[in-house]
Amino acid sequence: MKNRETSFFWPSYADLMTSLFFIMLVLYVVTVVVMQGTIGVDAEKFKQIRDIERALQELDSTYYSYDEGNKRFKLNADVNFPSNQSDIDLLPEPVRQQLLEAGRQLYRKIRVLVEEKNINYLIVIEGNTQRNAFNYRYTPDIGYNLSYQRALALHKFWQRNGLDFNRFQNCEVLIAGSGYFSKSREADEDRNRRFTIQITAKIGEFK
Known part of the structure; x- marks a missing residue:
């Protein structure tokens, strides 16, 4: 009986770990995409402000x-x-x-x-x-x-x-x-x- 329970446990455990791995992978990809978008926006804002500062220094x-x-x-x-x-x-x-x-x-x-x-x-x-x-x-x-x-x-x-x-x-x-x-x-x-x-x-x- 114990051997039979063990034989069911390990495949289920492996399936669970595989599912968790794919969930973490998806979350990682989403996080990277969001951060790249944010960095791009911040870089554009910084460029705009620098352009303004240069324009003002032409007074x-x-x-x-x-x-x-x-x-x-x-x-x-x-x-x-x-x-x-x-x-x-x-x-x-x-x-x-x-x-x-x-x-x-x-x-x-x-x-x-x-x-x-x-x-x-x-x-x-x-x-x-x-x-x-x-x-x-x-x-x-x-x-x-x-x-x-x-x-x-x-x-x-x-x-x-x-x-x-x-x-x-x-x-x-x-x-x-x-x-x-x-x-x-x-x-x-x-x-x-x-x-x-x-x-x-x-x-x-x-x-």
């Missing part, structure tokens, strides 16, 4: 310089606000004209790029504030507030002159003030009164 160097380390642009206009002021109209006319032309350059570039409908753009307009020996240590909040107001003033200045980036459906603008602590600060504090612009491209929808 006129008269008005922009690119900070490679922090992946953002600095407006070359030597913005020298009066102390504790954020009103763009207080700046000399040549400086305002330079800021306006910088805005036009950026607007034209974004207008071309947003034609690619599956790509969204985040534009961060960042204001900066010059340090002195005491302000960044004892009154950091003043720096944050002032630099934010200056960035907002630039955004409104561009809007008043027909450069409203919010018109583009797939473009979002953020206003930021880094106070005395921007990552793009330079050793010469006189050069830390400038604006910086950061542009991030994102494939798909904003979540």
Whole structure:
């Protein structure tokens, strides 16, 4: 009786193992196919973003310089606000004209790029504030507030002159003030009164 049961067991066991082997093989093939498709899509997205970054770096160097380390642009206009002021109209006319032309350059570039409908753009307009020996240590909040107001003033200045980036459906603008602590600060504090612009491209929808 035992020999008869054994004779039935081993063929059944072999059939079961063979079936499991084929199931695992099919799952492996499906997984490889799915992963190859995902890698292909990610590679295409990466290429699109790299193409966008190269296009943005073609902004006129008269008005922009690119900070490679922090992946953002600095407006070359030597913005020298009066102390504790954020009103763009207080700046000399040549400086305002330079800021306006910088805005036009950026607007034209974004207008071309947003034609690619599956790509969204985040534009961060960042204001900066010059340090002195005491302000960044004892009154950091003043720096944050002032630099934010200056960035907002630039955004409104561009809007008043027909450069409203919010018109583009797939473009979002953020206003930021880094106070005395921007990552793009330079050793010469006189050069830390400038604006910086950061542009991030994102494939798909904003979540």
